[in-house]
Amino acid sequence: MKVPVSWLKKYINLDGIDINDLSHLMTMAGTEVSSIDIVGEHWDAEHLLVGEIIDIKPHPDADKLRLPTIKLSDSETRTVVCGAPNLYVSQKIVFAKEGAYLFNPRSNNHEVLKSAKIRGVESSGMVCSSLELGLGEDHSGILELDSSIPIGTPVKNLLSDVIIETELTPNRPDCLSVIGTAHEMAAITKQNVVYPVTSYSPSNKKIEDFIEIDIIDSELCSRYMGTVIENVKIQESPDWLKDALIKTGHRPINNVVDITNFVMLEFGQPLHAFDYKKIPNKKILVRPSKDGEKIDTLDGENRTLKYPMLVIADDSKPIALAGIMGGSNTEIDSNTTDVFLEAANFSASNTRFTRNALNINTEASYRFERYLRPEIAELAFDRAISLIQEITSGVPLSNHIDIYQRTTDDLKVAFKLENLNKLLGTQFELPEILNIFESLGCLIEIKSSGTIFVTPPIWRSDIKIEADLIEEFARIYGYDQLPTAKINSIIPDRDDSTYINFREIIRDTLVYSGFNETISYAVVNGAKLTETTEISSEIFVKVQNPMDSTKNVLRPNLRVNILDTLSNNRRLNQSDPIQIFEIGRVFGEYKKFNSQIMPDENDQLIAVLSGKRNQENLWDKTHESVDFYDAKGVLEDLFEATKIVFQLEECDEGFFAKGKAAKILINNSHVGNIGEISQHSLSHFDLNESVVMIEIFLEEILKKANLLEHQYTRPSKFPSSERDIALLVNNSIQADQITQMISKNSLVVDTFIIDLYEGEELPENTKSMTFKIVFQSYEATLSTNDIDKAQQKILKSLKHQLNIDQRY
Amino acid sequence: MDFQKDSYGNELRLKAIEKFDLISNLEQLEEFKSELLGRKGSITDLIKNISTLPSDQKKDAGKNANLIKIFFQDLIQEKFDDYTSTDAEESNPTLDFSLPGRRKSHGSFHxxxxxxxxxxxxxxxxxxxxxxxxxxxxxxxxxxxxxxxxxxxxxxxxxxxxxxxxxxxxxxxxxxxxxxxxxxxxxxxxxxxxxxxxxxxxxxxxxxxxxxxxxxxxxxxxxxxxxxxxxxxxxxxxxxxxxxxxxxxxxxxxxxxxxxxxxxxxxxxxxxxxxxxxxxxxxxxxxxxxxxxxxxxxxxxxxxxxxxxxxxxxxxxxxxxxxxxxxxxxxxxxxxxxxxxxxxxxxxxxx
Known part of the structure; x- marks a missing residue:
């Protein structure tokens, strides 16, 4: 909220207080001052003075221009060219001499004023509008000053101001007002707040003869005050009133409406003025609307209402949205003579419900939904009546209606010194604390039993429990002044962190083997998802109000994410190869967790390799693009890092290229997939290259794998020997089958394939595979003879069981 | 050289050692190597000549010639290593430390x-x-x-x-x-x-x-x-x-x-x-x-x-x-x- 210091000074003495220092203290105490704006920062006392128009002559050459003569002192007058329509003799105005620094609406910049010839007439200086002075937006005419101001007064002394802007937390509606802000400043600077004097002369007429008011649901309206003010004269507001509204960012409308807005800003209590004569049958109902009821609101919208939005209604239709906005059917206009003034307290949650449902946010709803105290209504009500009489010469009735459902809640809060010291870790004495409570406007009662009761001031709706009082003390005392202390209690037991450790090892391993980690958004495009998974769209979990309506499905796997990322980077001309991964949450079917029905969330890993291979030293250099075995190498790295044994089994999911993908199994449980993605699937992502992928259900692995500490094997004292054997193998046989068979020999400590060859000179349907076999014994150095024997045994069983011949 | 007189190559060995001591650069070493071990080198000839010897001498002469061959091969290689390593140091005394190192490509954490x-x-x-x-x-x-x-x-x-x-x-x-x-x-x-x-x-x-x-x-x-x-x-x-x-x-x-x-x-x-x-x-x-x-x-x-x-x-x-x-x-x-x-x-x- 914007709060002009000139306005604050009506209620609190700020002499000798530095606004910057005070603003800092307010920020530290929770009422954040987000900016301090100086009005008239560039004005100087010599060039901007109050003048009086003593003569106006027409311009010889232009109908719309006139030549006013301005008296600045007994000895100094100036005649200038002026285009403003609202000039008259004896008017007090702001005169800018040549050299003044002003806003120029034509160039949209601040400039030094120079003399100029306008349509042949020399003009040195000018009469200023609000816009030129930087006081407001108005440039339709010149700014008119109060006639009592003496000529020659520097404008700087008269109109300059400081406007502080506060950014308030939702618990402090009291500070959405000038007086509330003054109270906050008073607590910090240990001063008093002086309220404006309200007094008016009523007629002897009775409200009962004018209107009848009925509250249908007192839960939604705890207080309703109303009266009629007769014979008002609707006009433009006086300058001081307009000035106050403009400085706080409001547009003046007419005197009655401006007064209701002014008082709202002054006390924080929204008010509404109806044209009394437009209320038929002189009956007002405060009631929930019926479904389908309609109202034209003051912003020109036709709104359809539903139960239980609270409305102010006449005997047949709504005339205002309670606490939000008036209806056009009872709007104050230039012909209004009698005003019905309302000051009420409407339910915070109902106000919020209504403005959310109708999507309107007004100054009134903003305040009501933050819980206002009903006590403020009467202060604002009296103030508004008094101003309406003063400014519009209207006459109030002798009495008013006040339907007040006083809350039975005890507002007193019991307070114990020891609880404060216990929560803050301090040793304060009572007087210091009570002083601060009093500076905040609290009433203190000390019972004979020693119990202390603190009653919060009527402008605060947020102090309800002892902890609130402790915060009040702490914030005014200053959080920074409070002591610090190390936690000295024992460190609690830790939970099992096996899973998180495991996941982080996986992350490390991928990064160290050349992968770039990505993190993408949790929602994906449903159509793309359907193209990449066999998960039924019926179990997709969807977002009701997504940021992007084409992406509303919470991802059940990470495939769309990683392929989108790959595709986006290809578009940016990233050079080969790309190796990326993501570890993230995926969202499965709804499940019951205890009694809560929620989507089944799990972590998954996805990694893709694409483009040309950049690694050397692979046994197979025949393919340039990455293939299945690049992915498998990564998988082996991952599982070696976490000591997990896995198997692969063919996977026929259509997302993958046929025959080039496998399910990853651990103890026969499906924990992921590995394989080459089909060109068809890739085409949905504008990818035209080979892409291999690893997908792992991370949490599943932990459930299935035996993550016992690895047991060590004692190394043999004796040297090992190696032999290479070339085999002619039927194409249907997989390398695993051969290594398993070789490993069965008790002298074999390791074996792996070192060459794979497929060529035309080989018999049909066969391939040549060469294995290195490492022999070693724990008992002795193996002789050539021992090794020959073992090798023969191996070859024999290969022939016998897999029909494999040695190739020479 | 008269191999009939020096069928065990002892004379050849002594003369060659004298000559070897006079070698002062890589070029002379290459020349020396060719004279001794080349296709028409004196040790090569010595070995070829063994077949013409009486059968009772063949075994010893062969053994001897082979030893001489290995002896000079080693000697030449040793000198060769000396020359080549000193040459490298002289022609390119320090590395260009500003050239990028050979590294394994690493990935990145988000x-x-x-x-x-x-x-x-x-x-x-x-x-x-x-x-x-x-x-x-x-x-x-x-x-x-x-x-x-x-x-x-x-x-x-x-x-x-x-x-x-x-x-x-x-x-x-x-x-x-x-x-x-x-x-x-x-x-x-x-x-x-x-x-x-x-x-x-x-x-x-x-x-x-x-x-x-x-x-x-x-x-x-x-x-x-x-x-x-x-x-x-x-x-x-x-x-x-x-x-x-x-x-x-x-x-x-x-x-x-x-x-x-x-x-x-x-x-x-x-x-x-x-x-x-x-x-x-x-x-x-x-x-x-x-x-x-x-x-x-x-x-x-x-x-x-x-x-x-x-x-x-x-x-x-x-x-x-x-x-x-x-x-x-x-x-x-x-x-x-x-x-x-x-x-x-x-x-x-x-x-």
Whole structure:
């Protein structure tokens, strides 16, 4: 909220207080001052003075221009060219001499004023509008000053101001007002707040003869005050009133409406003025609307209402949205003579419900939904009546209606010194604390039993429990002044962190083997998802109000994410190869967790390799693009890092290229997939290259794998020997089958394939595979003879069981 | 040479050694090698000649010739190595140290991972445990149990992405968690005090994105509950974190702030690590000298009661911070949207 210091000074003495220092203290105490704006920062006392128009002559050459003569002192007058329509003799105005620094609406910049010839007439200086002075937006005419101001007064002394802007937390509606802000400043600077004097002369007429008011649901309206003010004269507001509204960012409308807005800003209590004569049958109902009821609101919208939005209604239709906005059917206009003034307290949650449902946010709803105290209504009500009489010469009735459902809640809060010291870790004495409570406007009662009761001031709706009082003390005392202390209690037991450790090892391993980690958004495009998974769209979990309506499905796997990322980077001309991964949450079917029905969330890993291979030293250099075995190498790295044994089994999911993908199994449980993605699937992502992928259900692995500490094997004292054997193998046989068979020999400590060859000179349907076999014994150095024997045994069983011949 | 007289090659050996001693450069060595071991070299001839010897001499002569051959081969090789190594040193005395080294290509961690790990490390060293929780939450946990009722204005602090639950009337209102704070409730419901834990995780807000706003981001929540936990503990713990994270000379500043689930509530700032909290400030601290890093406060008594803890016995503090914000401050990243757009040219900078 914007709060002009000139306005604050009506209620609190700020002499000798530095606004910057005070603003800092307010920020530290929770009422954040987000900016301090100086009005008239560039004005100087010599060039901007109050003048009086003593003569106006027409311009010889232009109908719309006139030549006013301005008296600045007994000895100094100036005649200038002026285009403003609202000039008259004896008017007090702001005169800018040549050299003044002003806003120029034509160039949209601040400039030094120079003399100029306008349509042949020399003009040195000018009469200023609000816009030129930087006081407001108005440039339709010149700014008119109060006639009592003496000529020659520097404008700087008269109109300059400081406007502080506060950014308030939702618990402090009291500070959405000038007086509330003054109270906050008073607590910090240990001063008093002086309220404006309200007094008016009523007629002897009775409200009962004018209107009848009925509250249908007192839960939604705890207080309703109303009266009629007769014979008002609707006009433009006086300058001081307009000035106050403009400085706080409001547009003046007419005197009655401006007064209701002014008082709202002054006390924080929204008010509404109806044209009394437009209320038929002189009956007002405060009631929930019926479904389908309609109202034209003051912003020109036709709104359809539903139960239980609270409305102010006449005997047949709504005339205002309670606490939000008036209806056009009872709007104050230039012909209004009698005003019905309302000051009420409407339910915070109902106000919020209504403005959310109708999507309107007004100054009134903003305040009501933050819980206002009903006590403020009467202060604002009296103030508004008094101003309406003063400014519009209207006459109030002798009495008013006040339907007040006083809350039975005890507002007193019991307070114990020891609880404060216990929560803050301090040793304060009572007087210091009570002083601060009093500076905040609290009433203190000390019972004979020693119990202390603190009653919060009527402008605060947020102090309800002892902890609130402790915060009040702490914030005014200053959080920074409070002591610090190390936690000295024992460190609690830790939970099992096996899973998180495991996941982080996986992350490390991928990064160290050349992968770039990505993190993408949790929602994906449903159509793309359907193209990449066999998960039924019926179990997709969807977002009701997504940021992007084409992406509303919470991802059940990470495939769309990683392929989108790959595709986006290809578009940016990233050079080969790309190796990326993501570890993230995926969202499965709804499940019951205890009694809560929620989507089944799990972590998954996805990694893709694409483009040309950049690694050397692979046994197979025949393919340039990455293939299945690049992915498998990564998988082996991952599982070696976490000591997990896995198997692969063919996977026929259509997302993958046929025959080039496998399910990853651990103890026969499906924990992921590995394989080459089909060109068809890739085409949905504008990818035209080979892409291999690893997908792992991370949490599943932990459930299935035996993550016992690895047991060590004692190394043999004796040297090992190696032999290479070339085999002619039927194409249907997989390398695993051969290594398993070789490993069965008790002298074999390791074996792996070192060459794979497929060529035309080989018999049909066969391939040549060469294995290195490492022999070693724990008992002795193996002789050539021992090794020959073992090798023969191996070859024999290969022939016998897999029909494999040695190739020479 | 008369091989009949010198069929064992002894003379040849002596003469060759004399000649070898006179060699002074690589060229002469090559020439010497060719004279001795080349196709028409004298040792080659010697060996060829063995076949013409009487059969009783053949064996010994052969053995001898072979020894001579090996002897000179070694001698020549030794000298050759001498020459070539000295030559290399003379022609190219030092390496060009500025040439890039041969390295294995490494990948990169996402900047969010980097900062979350750092924050986690600082807190685990201070005795905090680590927990994680669901990203889709019940309204009840995200708001109501945190003292934020339905239609409460504080809900405006967290614009919400709602999960479409229209398909099943049995499902309570679900949302994408707007903060990691619901885990405070889940942790307290699961166990009794003492609790000292942090919870990193993704959070979501229905918010238009710009350079400083992103609808998906990562928070780190913290919760400490025990007998006798005070605001002084909150201040000390968070200041210690700030110093371990941003440097030992950092000062933490605490000001009053509002979060419905804490009372008193605080906002924590540190003096700027770029300009050391200079009065005029710098760009990093928006010229204020202070950088806001998290929200915090004493756990609200209503929240404690809600999970069945007696606020007369137990007290605690909680805090929460945005991970990306800290990463942005430290690495000078000026647009939060870079985090989840996954441009490798950005990501590769965090290896």
């Amino acid at each position: 900047p969010t991972t980097v900062v979350v790990r750092e924050i986690t490390k600082v807190f685990t060293e201070m005795g905090f445990d680590l927990a994680e929780g669901p990203e889709v939450e019940l309204d009840e946990y995200n708001f109501q149990k945190l003292n934020i009722p339905i239609d409460h204005p504080a809900r405006d602090m967290w614009n919400t992405l709602w999960v479409d639950t229209t398909s099943d009337v049995n499902i309570q209102p679900l949302l994408l968690r707007t903060h990691t704070s619901p885990m405070q409730i889940r942790l307290m419901e699961k166990q009794n005090p003492p609790i000292r834990v942090i919870v990193p995780g993704k959070t979501y807000r229905y918010e238009a994105t710009d350079a400083t706003h992103e609808w998906q981001f990562c928070q780190v929540e913290g919760l400490v509950v025990d007998k006798g936990i005070t605001f002084a503990h909150l201040k000390s713990t968070l200041e210690e974190f700030a110093q371990n994270m941003f440097g030992q000379k950092r000062k933490a500043r605490f000001r009053c702030d509002f979060f419905p689930f804490v009372e008193p509530g605080a906002e924590v700032s540190i003096d700027c690590f770029k300009c050391d909290g200079d009065r005029d400030g710098c760009k990093v601290c928006s010229f204020t000298g202070w950088i806001e890093i998290m929200g915090a406060g004493m756990v609200h008594p209503e929240v404690l009661k809600g999970v069945g803890y007696d606020p007369e016995i137990y007290s605690g503090f909680a805090f929460g911070m945005g991970a990306e914000r800290i990463s942005m401050l430290r690495n000078g990243i000026d647009d939060v949207r870079l985090f989840y757009s996954n441009d490798l040219r950005f990501l590769k900078q965090f290896s």
